[in-house]
Amino acid sequence: MTRRVMMVTGGSRGIGAATAVLAAQRGYDLLLTYRSEVARAEATARACEAAGARVILMQGDAGSESDILAAFNRIDEAFGRIDVLVNNAGITGPRRLLADSTLEDWVSVFTPNVVGVALHCREAVRRMSIKRGGKGGAIVNVSSRAAEIGGGGEWVHYGASKGAVDTLTVGLAREVAAEGIRVNAVDPGLIDTEIHAAAGAPDRVARLSAGVPMGRGGTAQEVAECILFLASDAASYVAAACLPVGGGR
Template sequence: MSKTLLITGGASGIGAATARLAATRGYQVAINYRSRDAQAKKVVADIIAKGGKAMALPADMAREADIVRMFQETEKALGPVTHLVNSAGFSQRTRVDEYDAALLEKFFAVNVIGLMLCCREAARRMSTKHGGKGGAIVNVSSMASTIGGRIGSSAYAATKGAVDSFTKGFAREVAPEGIRVNSLRPGMVMSEMTEGRLKDAAFRTSIEASIPMRRVGEVHEMAGAILYLLSDEASFITGAMLDAAGGGYII
């Protein structure tokens, strides 16, 4: 059976690294993006140049209609979705006393509700209850969920805590129906989301001093962990949280 992997937020960072690695392991890859059109098409071109099969498709994770269309277009072009990685996310540092409702709604619309709707669409296709043949899902969470995030990241951490809790519950629901669902919790990783701050030498030094391995992670390391959780090597693992964070935090 062909393996079709849909990756949300696949144009950059962990999502793009996962797309490239998955293609080398025989997956057909659908790369979702919201605004990074050129980057998404570059990832697709790189995969095709190496003999793989990939496509890019825009969709906003805050819009239910976009999510439904994304699954439909993936199926039309590549066949049934057998694997899903929810990597799309929104992050903005803000103190609690600076919150406004619109910002919080955006956090949860993208990081939680959009992810849950993607899982809904995947379950409707993968579950043996609905005539599917099973599948595997990885939700990209964060180590922020374990301690409430670094200072200024409490809203982001709250969404990732929701992702972890949902992952556990969803995994139990669909385990008898052939679907495995796990969460990857990266620590600080060098990516488009973090590179601006990590270019500050003092900030990077302080961050690395807080990590037991004394360094930030790389996107290829996260991709490897995701591909393991998607693979048959992890066939008895579901409802798990895998911390990929260099040992977590030194507090």
């Protein structure tokens, strides 16, 4: 059988890496994009290859149109198709009150988190749409519970960007459902990945776990399982969903 093809942005670590490895184990070949961590990206690629996947790594900026086009051109050349796009790449920006935020905070967060996601979706739709000669497919956007909770006191700019991702997900899902494309999102909550330390709050999961009804932070693997479900035929009648993955928070 021909393996299906998935693109995962931000595939070098955390949720992206967990998704890539799980996808490889479940029969996908992969194109993984990453920004800077070469060693981590290569380690993820090796783990995917060990599971039987063909893997292509592309270094680039998830908010750069030229880098996005290069990644899609590469997937065209290497595989001739894309079945699933997982828009995982994104940043929190600095921990800062809105009153202390700068224009750069907002631009730097919205460029990869919203504009980049939209451009990746655009290129995927152009290739997947049955009205454009494609064979259909699935898009899964990695949003956040911050889209609803808001990120007040830490990252309102990040929460606002993820609110935009949820809206984009619902709108695009309704726009392309008749074109054979299912668009959904996962909204992770307090997940134990390196994103907290990178944002200057290494103790955040431990500090906030008591506020999660399940009493703990989640894992990247648990989010990856939800992503693979939404990408799979098991979710064939699921579209425009923003699935909370937050332990009840």
